[in-house]
Amino acid sequence: LAKTTQPISMDSYEGQEVNITCSHNNIATNDYITWYQQFPSQGPRFIIQGYKTKVTNEVASLFIPADRKSSTLSLPRVSLSDTAVYYCLVVGYGGATNKLIFGTGTLLAVQP
Amino acid sequence: DAGVIQSPRHEVTEMGQEVTLRCKPISGHNSLFWYRQTMMRGLELLIYFNNNVPIDDSGMPEDRFSAKMPNASFSTLKIQPSEPRDSAVYFCASSLGGKGKAYEQYFGPGTRLTVT
Numbered sequence: 001l002a003k004t005t006q007p008i009s010m011d012s013y014e015g016q017e018v019n020i021t022c023s024h025n026n027i028a029t030n031d032y033i034t035w036y037q038q039f040p041s042q043g044p045r046f047i048i049q050g051y052k053t054k055v056t057n058e059v060a061s062l063f064i065p066a067d068r069k070s071s072t073l074s075l076p077r078v079s080l081s082d083t084a085v086y087y088c089l090v091v092g093y094g095g096a097t098n099k100l101i102f103g104t105g106t107l108l109a110v111q112p
Numbered sequence: 113d114a115g116v117i118q119s120p121r122h123e124v125t126e127m128g129q130e131v132t133l134r135c136k137p138i139s140g141h142n143s144l145f146w147y148r149q150t151m152m153r154g155l156e157l158l159i160y161f162n163n164n165v166p167i168d169d170s171g172m173p174e175d176r177f178s179a180k181m182p183n184a185s186f187s188t189l190k191i192q193p194s195e196p197r198d199s200a201v202y203f204c205a206s207s208l209g210g211k212g213k214a215y216e217q218y219f220g221p222g223t224r225l226t227v228t
Binding site: 102 | 116145154155157160203205216217218219220221222
């Protein structure tokens with residue numbers, strides 16, 4: 001069963017870059033690494049997904065080393081509105097729903 | 113697109129009553145997921161449909177829970193009879209499957225269920 005481990009919480013200040021690391025030692029060949037963001041009283045929101053090396057979009061960057069046993073979500077210049085819970089998942093391409101485990105996530109608290 | 117639509121947004125019912133939660137996925141998406149979120153257990157996958165067919169219902173807690181997807185634009189999650197421990201926020205999510213799109217899910221706003 002794919003399992004991810006990430007810090008329970010992190011603190012940051014506005015304008016700083018935040019890096020949240022997730023370990024997934026049992027990642028399989030067909031698995032993608034996916035990150036979601038959840039604000040209170042809302043459903044999770046897809047942020048970014050990657051398979052290897054680096055992926056960047058308008059919201060974040062995702063760094064994945066060659067062995068793929070960990071990944072780092074990077075949020076540039078966070079603001080107060082980035083305070084949320086961030087979930088890391090390894091998701092199987094093609095039907096491995098037993099890997100859709102959100103875990104406890106990382107509560108990011110951004111302070112002024 | 114309006115995104116994933118769920119109704120009702122809030123439901124308060126008494127123990128023993130039947131509860132039906134509804135979901136309209138994003139048009140064109142072929143996968144639909146029902147989740148339950150509580151403080152104690154976090155976000156749990158209950159059931160997953162692909163092309164309207166239930167693929168994995170191993171997360172459904174017990175026989176009191178049932179889910180249907182009669183067509184590509186509608187799904188229901190029913191609890192009968194409801195119990196106080198079913199109180200939670202229930203999310204529906206949809207995605208467009210396919211290579212490279214491994215479960216990029218779009219979540220609805222959720223239904224907050226309270227069973228007294």
